[in-house]
Amino acid sequence: MARRSWFSRAAGRSGRDARANAERVPSDLFEQCPNRSCGIFLYRKELEKDLKVCKKCGYHFPLTAVERINLLLDEGTFEAFEFNLKTGDPLGFPGYRETLERYRAKTGMQEAIIAGRGLVGGTNAAICVTDFSFLAGSMNSVVGETIARTLEEAAAARAPIILVSGSGGGARMHEGLLSLMQMAKTAAALERYDRAGMLSICILTDYTMGGVLASWASLGDVILAEPGANVGFTGGRVAAKVQTERPPENFRTAEFSFEHGMIDRVTPRSQLKETIARLLSISAADKVRGMAKR
Amino acid sequence: MARRSWFSRAAGRSGRDARANAERVPSDLFEQCPNRSCGIFLYRKELEKDLKVCKKCGYHFPLTAVERINLLLDEGTFEAFEFNLKTGDPLGFPGYRETLERYRAKTGMQEAIIAGRGLVGGTNAAICVTDFSFLAGSMNSVVGETIARTLEEAAAARAPIILVSGSGGGARMHEGLLSLMQMAKTAAALERYDRAGMLSICILTDYTMGGVLASWASLGDVILAEPGANVGFTGGRVAAKVQTERPPENFRTAEFSFEHGMIDRVTPRSQLKETIARLLSISAADKVRGMAKR
Amino acid sequence: MRTVLSFEQPIHDIERQIETLRNLQAEGGPDVSVQIAKAEDDLRRVQTGIYSNLTPWDKVQMARHQDRPHTLEYIAGLAGDSFVELHGDRRFGDDPAIVGGLASIFGRSVIVFGHQKARDLKGRQFRNFGSARPEGYRKAIRLMNLAEKLRLPVVSLIDTSAADCSVGSEARGISEAIASSMYRMAGLTVPVVVIVTGEGGSGGAIGIGVGNHIMMLEHAVYSVIPPEGCAAILWKDDSQGDRAAVALQLTAEDSVRLGVVDEIIREPLGGAHREPAQVISEVGRALDAALDRLSALSPQQLLDHRYEKFRRMGVYDE
């Protein structure tokens, strides 16, 4: 795959600044690495060629859902599932409509998720990607429903599924109990999907927290995470109140999760597609030589 | 159940002295508690009335398999399964035949296990008991085969099963690889038994170690253990060589296993039968009110 | 001494007044029986007024009331001596914040589990304030597997402010444990009844909340986030829990309207903590009726019924 132009379709949006503390130098040409102990200015074109990974420290800049799909899928093969689900405001929650409008304007997305199908290294797969830049990628009714429907589509097509989480927001507060129930809905949908016998792969990107980590993002057959991604049940603020043990340096990161056996691999962005392609290829290979079918 | 005479059928054999360090005062009337920090002399008749539990410190004296069956089963209901399996010497192992003869003479048993069926609080159940006093209750071909057959009998009769371990010897060295394979055989037999949907209960008594703990004794739906029972993968001697962490006070005991979530309850001998009876009664109850049958 | 919530103060005042009058009478004072009768009328009127007009925030207080019956009290009340508690996740430890085991309720064998809170300080620490660790959910999964094997219905009692988020719980995978527990629960082919008895606190609650029939006590709450946390996010002020409680729609009525809860179990006047025996018996009746209904379904129907139920949850336009 020619990597030079892979980002061209998604240019213009620089994504969120996940760890920003350093001052940003506004520039069309340069972007500063937000890693505190780095802070290097990166030539934007080069950064995009490097898949938005800092060439000095390896910091993985956030990707939008579209960028993520371009990263993972074979060029030109993505076909979005148009479920046409429109976000409601079932609780009449204070400021929810305005918040949605703001994020829609900012991101150009209608919701925090994109779903569809395409090829990965030549193997057909379904894919869902949640996008941190839309309301922290939080899971509401539409996000949960989209995942459930995509799982049902994938099961019917006997296709493997890739679930990419950029869901730092967990279950979305603004839809109250209905967001919480999406945890159960997506877990149940995965349980049903698994009966079809196809591979599920979860990719945890920065951030993946709360109700999303505690549902579909932890239930893949294989779980990969990008280096340095924040991955945890609760965010720092909430937890600070209740901590008695001193947390380790890498607490609630991909590396911490790996050390504790929760994820299969911490995979740099440059190797992500290839790793997934190998997994899909093995799991989708003609199994007749190996197996009697049920 | 009248407890006064429950031991009369099994009198005469005082069992092994598991922790003996103190001198024994030979006496027909008294037995000394082998618990180092106790050492009280107990009036034998009273000790038997107390189910062979030291009235001062609670030390659980070992029971033979026959005593165990008398403890757990409703009086007069035990019916032994006569599989008539005769121990072989497939390896021509040094001293094995002599060792077997010695234990047969000492215990009056042919092998380290008794199997059969009976009622527990009125509920029908299959039961296997391994006896520490016969070659440390170690598992050989006959022990493994007896457990597998009993599980098959129980599955066919749709009866729950009680597996009592007094297997301090783990897999019996004298039958080499064949003893090791009994671990797999009994695990496989339990796997198959579980498909019948009946309750399995394991009772861990002093000692339960090695290949027995690492197979059927850890696979019951419910696992109970007697207080103070030594329960562990390896014995002290082997482990001493490799330990780097300092083991806790109660290392490799029933209480240690409980603390670490490996067993359901540490149950004093006096409550064992009642606990099992309740479990069997619930699991065997007419479930038609609660459930559609498959 | 009983804990008195702020909105209960008028009731508490009248109760003390009645007590004073009774003591007066008992000590041979003047006949105040008329006054007592009047005060008792007042009490009923004030109670009815207060409890039929509780704000969502009042309900949060009620749901958290430490005198409410807790899971083991429900089990003791419904199963009596038949209950055998099982312990341990067979992996790492036993979590006292989730209890469970085999029980016979109204002659029906069940697997029952739920969050466990306590009242005294020592007990609350032991129970980790009802906040379950990974081992708790893994013990629940063990019990679900046992229910599936024995073909026994599952009863899950929810009462937790949140799952434990300590360093240890993160390290041992609290997220994985909650996710796997929901996953397992979704795949059961036996009837599953869920009852929110007190606090239905976010992921910690739904972790054992995937049932065919979901009931909620009248003054219980069920929420995606604690109101204080919600207020902290919305208004940078965690003292505005009362406003957030309104916004979150976390009461039993709200939960029914949102299509999440099927049935509300009424509490005695003044709440479950006033008449524990009565509310336990109400719970038993509702549970028995629910299991009666579900027992008509086949294993596949139970699986599909539960799946469709959760599959429908959520609001969106198409």
Added chain:
Amino acid sequence: MRTVLSFEQPIHDIERQIETLRNLQAEGGPDVSVQIAKAEDDLRRVQTGIYSNLTPWDKVQMARHQDRPHTLEYIAGLAGDSFVELHGDRRFGDDPAIVGGLASIFGRSVIVFGHQKARDLKGRQFRNFGSARPEGYRKAIRLMNLAEKLRLPVVSLIDTSAADCSVGSEARGISEAIASSMYRMAGLTVPVVVIVTGEGGSGGAIGIGVGNHIMMLEHAVYSVIPPEGCAAILWKDDSQGDRAAVALQLTAEDSVRLGVVDEIIREPLGGAHREPAQVISEVGRALDAALDRLSALSPQQLLDHRYEKFRRMGVYDE
């Protein structure tokens, strides 16, 4: 420098002699080609003599030889770049003493796992000398579940002196983990091939040893107890491992005779560590043939075949 076992000394001596002669010739000395040819004949004769008459204790040394190919080398040799290693038990940690993942071997997709030893000190410590902790067996169980879900055959490579028995492994249930791993393996409805490549050490080995077809390398050993431990019990002298090795009947031939092992994979002259590529390719051929045969069986037949196989193991009179 290569490790030289005591019984290999005569071979080593001749090899050094040949090397000396060759160096002499290379430096322009007298023509010693006849002497070299003779020495090479000697070498073959001595090798054949030694390796066809290894004592059980020699085989124990061979099986433990640190230059033998280890699990990841077998996988790399057979699966090449297709192998994706998976990590973690999703409960507590990742155990480097058991490795595994998805792989394609001769175009066939499989789940493969096995004990992992290492050669250098750091690597050996990292791999805990191939002694698996509970997390290793639980990772294997995860992989078995994945094999069952994806309908892929399972390949298990055994090479461990024993399971880990540290305080931590006892605390986290090494016994439970081994038992559950055998239990899960027994219940698989996909083909399972087990290969003892080096040390088949008691519970640590059988924990991942429940297969439809069980193969063993020519110089591997499979035993209920380490010979030294056996000697310590029998004769209170752990230096008599050689005697105990005879008594335990732990060679590949013994294991076949006892009805435990189905097939012996021959090693190159001098052992697997002399020609790793050759032995890996032999293992591949035997594995492929075994999976070809097993692929004819239905899921239920595979389950029954494995059950009957282990059900028959054991010797007794009736």
